[in-house]
Amino acid sequence: MEFIVNNFNYWIYVILMMIGLFAMIAxxxxxxxxxxxxxxxxxxxxxYVSIGVKGEGATIPILSYEQVHGTHHVExxxxxxxxxxxxxxxxxxxxxxxxxxNPIPHVLMLTAxxxxxxxLGVALAISQRIFHFYGSLDEDVILAKIQKGDG
Amino acid sequence: MIAVxxxxxxxxxxxxxxxxxxxxxxxxxxxxxxxxSFLMCLLWAEMGAVDVAFxxxxxxxxxxxxxxxxTVYQTSRxxxx
Numbered sequence: 178m179e180f181i182v183n184n185f186n187y188w189i190y191v192i193l194m195m196i197g198l199f200a201m202i203a204x205x206x207x208x209x210x211x212x213x214x215x216x217x218x219x220x221x222x223x224x225y226v227s228i229g230v231k232g233e234g235a236t237i238p239i240l241s242y243e244q245v246h247g248t249h250h251v252e253x254x255x256x257x258x259x260x261x262x263x264x265x266x267x268x269x270x271x272x273x274x275x276x277x278x279n280p281i282p283h284v285l286m287l288t289a290x291x292x293x294x295x296x297l298g299v300a301l302a303i304s305q306r307i308f309h310f311y312g313s314l315d316e317d318v319i320l321a322k323i324q325k326g327d328g
Numbered sequence: 329m330i331a332v333x334x335x336x337x338x339x340x341x342x343x344x345x346x347x348x349x350x351x352x353x354x355x356x357x358x359x360x361x362x363x364x365s366f367l368m369c370l371l372w373a374e375m376g377a378v379d380v381a382f383x384x385x386x387x388x389x390x391x392x393x394x395x396x397x398x399t400v401y402q403t404s405r406x407x408x409x
Contacts, residue, residue, distance in 0.1 A: 182331070182335070185334065185335055185338060186334070186338065189338040189339075189341065189342060192342055193341065193342065193345055196342070196345050196346065196349070197345075200349045204349065204409055205407075205408050205409045206354070206407040206408060206409060208354050208357070208358075208396070208399065208400065208403075208407065209349060209354075209357065209407060209409065211396075212348055212349060212357055212358075212361055213349065215361060215392065216345050216348075216349075216364070219364075219365070219368050219388070222368075222380070223368070223371070226372055226375055226377045226380060227375070229375075229376070229377065230375050230376065235376065236376060237376045237377075237378050238376070239378075278375070278376035278377070280379075283377040283379055283380050284379075286377075286380055287379060287380055287383055290380070290383050290384055290387055290388055291383070291387060293388070293392075294387050294388065294391055294392050297392050297395065297396075298392075298395050301395055301396065301398075301399040304399065304403070305399055305402050305403060308402070308403040308404070313404070314403055314404060314407075315408055
């Protein structure tokens with residue numbers, strides 16, 4: 178039971194991917210096939226984003242002002258004079274990588290979302306052309322018309 | 329990452345994916361796919377991937393729903409399965 182709950186994202190990823198694959202193979206309507214393709218793509222994105230999650234205590238990959246510039250005050254910097262930069266570096270707090278989710282899978286999947294929408298757009302344009310040619314979006318009707326030599 | 333929230337959204341996702349594929353009306357299917365995309369967006373904000381979340385909300389839920397509705401209006405709205 179613990180094993181199932183701790184890896185729930187991965188179980189759902191497998192289920193969604195199989196739902197999408199089933200729709201792409203078994204559904205008759207071309208738009209329904211594309212809905213299945215969208216579900217398939219988002220399942221893969223779900224898998225990749227789940228890799229970057231680090232459990233409790235990890236937050237979004239954005240640093241606060243103190244983590245970037247250090248905590249020292251402006252008037253202290255004026256007094257410090259020539260060794261100002263050295264002083265500022267010593268003040269920077271440690272950034273623990275365990276408190277930040279891994280952003281590399283996120284960036285990879287950002288392109289995957291855009292590619293997915295472009296694919297969907299081209300596929301919908303092609304299915305519009307098919308509808309104007311054969312008068313139907315049903316796969317059986319289209320195949321029957323092709324075998325009859327229509328169009 | 330909040331475990332209860334995570335599990336609730338994931339179960340909703342599977343249910344909505346099955347509903348989107350089983351309705352006979354293609355316009356309803358497109359709208360339910362929009363709900364699916366917004367749930368995915370919620371899931372990614374919850375998992376700490378905020379950049380993926382807002383890209384999904386704008387591109388995945390917004391643009392793909394619009395082009396799918398445009399295609400349904402250009403073609404037929406009924407589906408055999």
